[in-house]
Amino acid sequence: MPPLLSVYNLKTYFHTYRGLVKAVDGVSFDINEKEIVGVVGESGCGKSVSMLSVLQLISSPPGEIVDGKVIFEGQDLLQYQPKGETMSSIRGARIAMIFQEPMTSLNPVLTIGRQLTEGLEVHLSMNPQSARERVVELLRLVGIPDAKGRLDAYPHQFSGGMRQRVMIAMALSCNPRILIADEPTTAVDVTTQAQLLELMQDMVVRFKTSLVIVTHNLGVVARYAERIYVMYSGRIVESGLADDIFLNPLHPYTIGLLKCVPQLGETRKERKLVPIQGLPPNLINMPSSCAFLPRCDRARDICRQKPWPSLELIEGQHYVACFRDGPETP
Amino acid sequence: MTSYIIRRILMGVIIIFLVTVMVFLFIRLLPGDPLTIYLNKTDMQQLTEEQLFELRVKFGLEKTLPAQYIDWLGGLFTGDFGRSIYYDIDVGLLVRERLPVTLYLGALAFIISGVLGLSFGVICALRRGTWIDTLVTLLANIGITMPSFWVGIILIYLLAVKAGWLPVSGFTSPFTDFWKSTRQIIMPVTCLALFPIASLTRLTRSSMLEVIQQDYIRTAWSKGLRERLIISRHTIKNALIPVVTVIGLQVAFIFGGSVLIETVFNINGIGRLMTQAVQNQDYLIVQAGTLIIAIMVVLSNLTVDISYGWLDPRIRYD
Numbered sequence: 001m002p003p004l005l006s007v008y009n010l011k012t013y014f015h016t017y018r019g020l021v022k023a024v025d026g027v028s029f030d031i032n033e034k035e036i037v038g039v040v041g042e043s044g045c046g047k048s049v050s051m052l053s054v055l056q057l058i059s060s061p062p063g064e065i066v067d068g069k070v071i072f073e074g075q076d077l078l079q080y081q082p083k084g085e086t087m088s089s090i091r092g093a094r095i096a097m098i099f100q101e102p103m104t105s106l107n108p109v110l111t112i113g114r115q116l117t118e119g120l121e122v123h124l125s126m127n128p129q130s131a132r133e134r135v136v137e138l139l140r141l142v143g144i145p146d147a148k149g150r151l152d153a154y155p156h157q158f159s160g161g162m163r164q165r166v167m168i169a170m171a172l173s174c175n176p177r178i179l180i181a182d183e184p185t186t187a188v189d190v191t192t193q194a195q196l197l198e199l200m201q202d203m204v205v206r207f208k209t210s211l212v213i214v215t216h217n218l219g220v221v222a223r224y225a226e227r228i229y230v231m232y233s234g235r236i237v238e239s240g241l242a243d244d245i246f247l248n249p250l251h252p253y254t255i256g257l258l259k260c261v262p263q264l265g266e267t268r269k270e271r272k273l274v275p276i277q278g279l280p281p282n283l284i285n286m287p288s289s290c291a292f293l294p295r296c297d298r299a300r301d302i303c304r305q306k307p308w309p310s311l312e313l314i315e316g317q318h319y320v321a322c323f324r325d326g327p328e329t330p
Numbered sequence: 331m332t333s334y335i336i337r338r339i340l341m342g343v344i345i346i347f348l349v350t351v352m353v354f355l356f357i358r359l360l361p362g363d364p365l366t367i368y369l370n371k372t373d374m375q376q377l378t379e380e381q382l383f384e385l386r387v388k389f390g391l392e393k394t395l396p397a398q399y400i401d402w403l404g405g406l407f408t409g410d411f412g413r414s415i416y417y418d419i420d421v422g423l424l425v426r427e428r429l430p431v432t433l434y435l436g437a438l439a440f441i442i443s444g445v446l447g448l449s450f451g452v453i454c455a456l457r458r459g460t461w462i463d464t465l466v467t468l469l470a471n472i473g474i475t476m477p478s479f480w481v482g483i484i485l486i487y488l489l490a491v492k493a494g495w496l497p498v499s500g501f502t503s504p505f506t507d508f509w510k511s512t513r514q515i516i517m518p519v520t521c522l523a524l525f526p527i528a529s530l531t532r533l534t535r536s537s538m539l540e541v542i543q544q545d546y547i548r549t550a551w552s553k554g555l556r557e558r559l560i561i562s563r564h565t566i567k568n569a570l571i572p573v574v575t576v577i578g579l580q581v582a583f584i585f586g587g588s589v590l591i592e593t594v595f596n597i598n599g600i601g602r603l604m605t606q607a608v609q610n611q612d613y614l615i616v617q618a619g620t621l622i623i624a625i626m627v628v629l630s631n632l633t634v635d636i637s638y639g640w641l642d643p644r645i646r647y648d
C-alpha cells in the first residue's frame with residue numbers, strides 16, 4: 001500500500017534582507033495510514049516550515065516553496081493555489097494541524113464554540129445546531145469539563161493545557177486522515193505535556209488518523225512514535241523505525257541528541273548528559289559540505305571535500321546521510 | 331459592567347466640571363471688558379456710571395467670580411444658559427439654533443470618514459504592495475499633513491471661484507432646500523472628513539497587516555476556511571480594537587475642526603458662534619460652547635470604552 005502522504009525533495013526558502021534562507025532544503029518523508037511519526041531536530045532546523053509547506057501555509061513573501069512534491073491520496077498538493085478551493089477543502093478536513101503556541105493559536109475575540117463549529121460548517125455542511133452538538137461531544141472526548149457550558153467561553157478563560165485540548169478537538173473535528181502536531185506540548189508543564197500526548201495517542205487510535213509529532217524532545221517521540229525522522233539544518237539526516245534510531249543511531253547528530261536525553265532509571269554516576277558542542281548553522285550562505293561538520297566529533301577528510309551526502313539505506317527502513325566509516329577516499 | 335459605566339459617567343462629569351471652571355477663568359483673564367464691546371456696538375457710549383452699573387447688574391457682572399460661576403452653574407440645571415452680552419438674547423436660544431448645523435456637518439463627516447477610512451484601510455491591507463495600496467497610502471499620508479482650513483481655501487478657489495461648480499460659502503437647512511444645502515456642504519464636510527479619513531486609513535491598514543500575521547489567522551487558514559471568511563470573521567474584529575480609540579478621538583477632532591471650517595465657509599454653526607464670541611468676549615456663549623464640546627467628547631470616549639468590551643472579550647469591567 002502506498003503511503004498516505006509522500007513528500008519528495010521539498011525545498012522552502014525565505015527571501016530575507018540578510019539573504020536567502022534555505023529553511024527546508026530537499027526534505028523527503030512518508031506518512032503511512034494510522035502511523036505515529038516523530039520529526040525531531042533542534043530549534044530552527046526547519047521542522048515547522050516543512051509541515052506548513054505540506055499545507056501551503058507558508059506566508060509568501062517572504063517564503064516560497066521552490067521545489068518538491070507533496071503527494072497526498074495520489075495528487076500533488078503543490079500544484080494547487082495556496083488560497084484556492086482545493087487546498088481549503090484539504091486543510092482541516094483531510095490534513096489537520098495543531099500549533100506550537102496554545103496561547104496565540106486561538107482567536108481571542110471569538111468564542112471557543114464559534115471556532116470549533118466553523119470547520120464542521122464549512123467541510124461537513126453541518127447546520128449550526130448539529131455542529132454545536134458535535135463540538136460538545138468532541139470537547140468531552142478531549143477531557144474538557146462542563147463542555148456544554150464552555151462553548152461560549154473565550155480562549156483567555158482557558159489554561160494553556162486546556163487550550164491545547166481545544167486545539168486537538170478542533171483538529172480532529174472533521175475526522176482528518178493526518179494530524180500534524182507541531183510541538184504541541186512545548187508551552188505546557190511536564191504533567192500536562194504527558195496528558196496531552198496520551199490524549200493525542202488515544203484520539204488518533206480512535207479516529208484512525210495518522211499522527212505526526214514534531215518536537216525537539218527525543219523523550220517525547222521515544223514513547224509514542226513508531227518511525228522517526230531526524231532533521232538538521234533544513235534536511236533529514238537520519239530516519240528509521242524508533243528502534244533503529246534509539247538502539248542503533250548512526251548519524252553523529254542523532255548520537256549527540258541521544259546523549260542529551262536522560263534515560264529512565266539512570267543515576268547521575270552512570271552517564272553524563274552531554275550537550276552537543278557549538279551552535280546550529282546559519283541557514284544563509286551555507287557551504288555545500290555537511291552542515292553538521294563544524295560540530296561533528298567524527299569529521300574526516302572526506303566530509304570536508306565532498307558535498308553533503310544524501311540519505312543512504314542501511315538496512316530495513318533505516319536511512320542515514322553521513323559518510324560514517326566508509327572508505328576514506330571514494 | 332453597570333458599575334463600570336456609572337464610574338465612567340462620574341469621571342466624565344468631573345472632567346466636564348473642570349473644563350467649565352477652566353474656560354470660565356481663562357476667558358475672563360483676557361484683557362478687555364465685554365461691556366465696552368457691547369456698548370461700542372450699540373452706540374451708547376455716553377452712559378453715566380449708574381447706567382453702566384445697571385448694565386453690569388443686568389448681566390451679573392458686578393458679582394465676584396465664584397458667585398458668577400455658581401449663578402451660571404445653577405442656571406444650567408434649570409436649562410438656562412444665561413444671557414449673551416453681545417447679542418443681548420438668551421444663549422440657550424442661540425445654541426438651539428446653531429448646534430444642529432454643526433451636528434449635521436459633524437455627523438456627516440464622522441460617518442463618511444468612518445466608512446471610507448475603514449474601507450480604504452482594509453482594501454490597502456488586502457492588496458498590500460499593489461498600485462492601489464501605494465496610491466491610497468500616499469494620498470493618506472498627504473491628507474494627514476494638510477491643514478483642513480487650508481484645504482478649504484484651496485477648494486473654494488478651485489471648485490467655487492474658478493470652476494463655479496459649488497457655492498463659495500453659506501449654509502441652508504436640508505429641510506428648506508435639500509439640493510442647495512447639499513451643494514453647500516460638500517466642501518466643508520470634505521474638509522472636516524479629510525484628516526479623519528487619512529488617519530483611519532493608515533491605522534486600519536497597519537492594524538489589519540498586524541492581525542493577518544497572527545498565529546490565530548494561520549490556525550484559521552489551517553482549518554480550511556476561505557479567505558473571505560477569514561477576513562470578515564477572524565481579522566476585522568481584531569483589527570478594529572486599536573482603530574476604535576481613534577474613531578472616538580475623531581469626534582473631538584471634527585468638533586474642533588468645525589470652529590475653523592465654519593469660519594472659512596461662513597456657516598452659522600456653533601463653531602463660528604464661538605469664534606465670534608471669543609472676539610466679542612461674550613463669556614456665556616464661549617462657556618456654553620465649550621460645555622457642549624466637552625460633553626460630546628466625554629460621551630464619545632465613553633462609547634469607545636463600552637465598545638471595547640464588545641470587541642475584545644478579554645477586557646473586564648471591574
Ligand SMILES: Nc1ncnc2c1ncn2[C@@H]1O[C@H](COP(=O)(O)OP(=O)(O)OP(=O)(O)O)[C@@H](O)[C@H]1O
Pocket residue numbers: 014016021023041042043044045046047048049050062063100183216283
Ligand atoms: N517568515 C520567515 N522569514 C524568514 N525566515 C524564516 C521565516 N520562518 C522561518 N524562517 C526560518 O526558517 C528556519 C526554520 O524555521 P522553523 O520554524 O521551521 O524551525 P523549527 O524547526 O520549527 O524550530 P522550533 O523548534 O523553534 O519551532 C529558521 O531558521 C527561521 O529563521
Ligand SMILES: [Mg+2]
Pocket residue numbers: 047048049100182183
Ligand atoms: Mg517550529
